[in-house]
Amino acid sequence: MASAATAPTPADDIRMMQLALSEARHAAERGEIPVGAIVVSPSGRVIGRGHNLTEALSDVTAHAEMQAITAATQTLGGKYLSDCTLYVTLEPCLMCAGAIAWSQLSRIVIGADDPARGYSAICSRQPFHPRATVVRGVCADECSALVRDFFRARRSEKS
Secondary structure (H helix, E strand, O other), X not given: OOOOOOOOOHHHHHHHHHHHHHHHHHHHHOOOOOOEEEEEOXXXXXXXXXXXXXXXXXXXXXXXXXXXXXXXXXXXXXXOOOXXXXXXXXOOOHHHHHHHHHOOOOEEEEEEOOOOOOHHHHOOOOOOOXXXXXXXXXXXXXXXXXXXXXXXXXXXXHO
């Protein structure tokens, strides 16, 4: 990963999104919607990871982003994640977008869009911190396929 003085490269983003995809696969293995997230410090160290746990915890707020943000703030010992990057396999919902904004994450890297429930379906402008940068479409095909295949399998189980 790039050092604190340099911006992450596209190769860095792909490598980190692969870690978020690994989290998403953990969710799918547990019957959770396969979304994964990681938070990376400016030095390139993963300081928080998470995947959906809404079923396991019977908690509608237990989204991957929330889990990763909580883990990262505990690692750092503070509530702000300024200068950190969130990698998430699926576009955050409005709830998670709010948490991302409040945590002051500086950079958000999104895998697949979520036109039905993602923040862009609801908001006319970016809901994150005003200085945050957003990168979209990193490993988008792989991220989309994971979610699509999960729901396809679920529908075939019900029929």
